[in-house]
Amino acid sequence: MRDELSALVKQFGYGFGERVDAGRRLVELGAPAADRLLVLLREGDTGTRALAAFALAEFEATPQRQAAADGLVAALYDDHPPVRRRAARTLRFFRDPRLDGVVIRWLDSPDDADRSCARSCLAGLGSDDTRPARLDHAILQARRPVPRLSVAHPSPVDFAGFLSGKDFPPESPVPPVPAEDLPAVRLAARGEPGDPVRPGLFPRPAVKLARLALAQAGDYPADSVRKAAETAYDRGRPYRAHDALACALVHPEVDATDLALSYGRQRQGERGWRSRRKTHQVLAWARRYGYLPLESGCVCAHGWFTTSPSRDVAAAMSAHWDAIRPRCTLIETDTDHWRRLWRCDRCGEHWVEESVSSGHAELYYAYPAQSSIAW
Numbered sequence: 001m002r003d004e005l006s007a008l009v010k011q012f013g014y015g016f017g018e019r020v021d022a023g024r025r026l027v028e029l030g031a032p033a034a035d036r037l038l039v040l041l042r043e044g045d046t047g048t049r050a051l052a053a054f055a056l057a058e059f060e061a062t063p064q065r066q067a068a069a070d071g072l073v074a075a076l077y078d079d080h081p082p083v084r085r086r087a088a089r090t091l092r093f094f095r096d097p098r099l100d101g102v103v104i105r106w107l108d109s110p111d112d113a114d115r116s117c118a119r120s121c122l123a124g125l126g127s128d129d130t131r132p133a134r135l136d137h138a139i140l141q142a143r144r145p146v147p148r149l150s151v152a153h154p155s156p157v158d159f160a161g162f163l164s165g166k167d168f169p170p171e172s173p174v175p176p177v178p179a180e181d182l183p184a185v186r187l188a189a190r191g192e193p194g195d196p197v198r199p200g201l202f203p204r205p206a207v208k209l210a211r212l213a214l215a216q217a218g219d220y221p222a223d224s225v226r227k228a229a230e231t232a233y234d235r236g237r238p239y240r241a242h243d244a245l246a247c248a249l250v251h252p253e254v255d256a257t258d259l260a261l262s263y264g265r266q267r268q269g270e271r272g273w274r275s276r277r278k279t280h281q282v283l284a285w286a287r288r289y290g291y292l293p294l295e296s297g298c299v300c301a302h303g304w305f306t307t308s309p310s311r312d313v314a315a316a317m318s319a320h321w322d323a324i325r326p327r328c329t330l331i332e333t334d335t336d337h338w339r340r341l342w343r344c345d346r347c348g349e350h351w352v353e354e355s356v357s358s359g360h361a362e363l364y365y366a367y368p369a370q371s372s373i374a375w
Helices: 002-011 016-029 031-043 046-059 065-075 081-094 098-106 112-123 133-143 159-163 179-189 205-216 222-230 242-250 257-264 273-288 311-327
Strands: 328-334 339-344 350-357 362-368
Touching: 002 016, 002 031, 016 031, 016 046, 031 046, 031 065, 046 065, 046 081, 065 081, 065 098, 081 098, 081 112, 081 311, 098 112, 112 311, 159 179, 159 205, 179 205, 205 242, 222 242, 242 257, 242 273, 257 273, 311 328, 311 339, 311 350, 311 362
Parallel strands: none
Antiparallel strands: 328 339, 339 350, 350 362
16 A cells, blocks of 8 residues: 555646546545655655645545644644645645644745745635634735736825726725825716716726725715615616726725625626626625625635736736645536636636746636636
């Protein structure tokens, strides 16, 4: 059996299909396989220890769960960084509270790989009412996207930089409006959420951002903001009022959770795909910054990713996809567009897998599918 286990561990360094086959076999072998992996995690060479940490994820839902978690916690203090980081990413699936204190310290590490690993682990921990407030703050920081070098990324307290942004939804949370700037922001908003601008055109991003800031400040009446969000996608409107939905999500006196759930489930026959994709981007932004609760506590974090991300974000998401793909099942392959549809085994949400070139190799990443029917 020892030779077979050694061969199975090596398969975790190969392709995805080989890892799936090896994982299933390890679970079939049960306790002897888990014990052997724990020995390799302690005594193997660097590469073997990292692969053993990877393979122990298969025992998350088995009777060997506690022993595997204990071994992975010990590996968080391994002398070699690749082993520590792999143990942390695997331990994330176990939702073990002992991971928290270690990866929070990694956020201040001088090593870029440690900081990236910490962000990935904290962002996948979900919500827990028993967690200390300091950890909630660390998770919120980890869920903030890494700024792209080619795009100006305003500071959360830089209100002028926020209003001059070119993207909607923005790439940051909404900062508070300085009292002295309120009259100017009202002029820049050119009306209330959902209002077209003269002569009947849809507002520019700067106008939408000004409305977003006023909504978070409670400057608009709650009833009018809620009504605008309810009619944001009605037929006959001058434009699809994504700004009205976003304003309802950030307004302190409006609960738009039901609208978010309803709009997020609309399908092809109800709205066009561009409009639905923009809605999903707004909802993902709101979940990322705490304006909207996550749809589930699943480690795949389906609810807070943006659909069809940019090239830079796609490259950054490849590490997250590597971590969650062993927990997903392949549903369908689209050979015409070189992409595949996967379903999370835990929450049932769907992911679309594509690839992007890093200049040296193809990086595979995935983003949330709006539906499994029209993906």
